Amino acid sequence: MTTARIRPAHAGDAAALHALHTATWREAYADLLPEHVFEARERDGLPAWEHRLTDMAGPSVWLAHRDGEPVGFAWAEAAGTGQVRALELAALYVRASEYGQGTAANLLQLATGDAPCMLWVAQDNPRALAFYRKHGFEADGAARRVDAWGNLAVVRMVR
Template sequence: MTGGTEVRRAVPGDASAMARVHVASWRSTYRGLVPDVVLDDPDFVARRTDFWTAALTDERFAANRVAVAEHAGDVVGVAMSGPVTDRGPGTVQLYVLYLLDGHHGSGAGSALLDAVLDSGSDAVLWVADPNPRAQAFYRKHGFAFDGTEQVDGGVRERRMTRSGRSAA
């Protein structure tokens, strides 16, 4: 528990709340990076609900770790990690970590990260660029850019890696 926020394993009943957090975070973070037509799509929340339902119930995602942060009974953050799917470094990949704006700096993001990544494991993630707040957060948690970049959906992303042996 951090500042009145509790982090726990996500369950299928959380999918719609997780989708709302996911979409709200995208809209506040990626406006100007992701086309408005994507962010303002009226079906965006429904599609994210389907995604989270699958992530929490489909056997394809059984090896993933999914957590939520709750504050005053409301889901305010989500995180998901799982096996690395590309040939990049690391044994586990952070796929998702989103926190509603009012909860940045509360410790909930760190608690979510700890819930889905073991400090003893090497890890990799992709972060949108520019996204200075997220990049600073990941650097604080031992991640560093490895020089690899890609463009996904028109958004430039940079890969960050962390060696579990040197993580704090």
């Protein structure tokens, strides 16, 4: 199979990225999040995407597509003062049909390069944990729960 094409996202991609974000969350977190979290994301997520893609000072969002269909996205941003790494991978999601195709690895490379980086990942998502370990990340012992995501347990990984 050929690799997905990846390009910088633009303001016209907001609706497609919102739909993709919702779909990838349902695929990745079906057994981890309560339905109301998915419903809230579907209902309220589009304005966040519109803002993210029109904020000239915001991070670059990378959009992967295959045969004209969006299949994945990623972005990294400054982590803020006092964090263990200056760069945080804020999001990296691909459709389940892209698992094992190299799309996520290519998105990770574009979003973070080889920079020291941190990310938060669901504690009960073994596929994601293994993917990040394969790409040099290790859990550093930090953990928290995200109330807005149905009290989801997440762990921090760094490289």
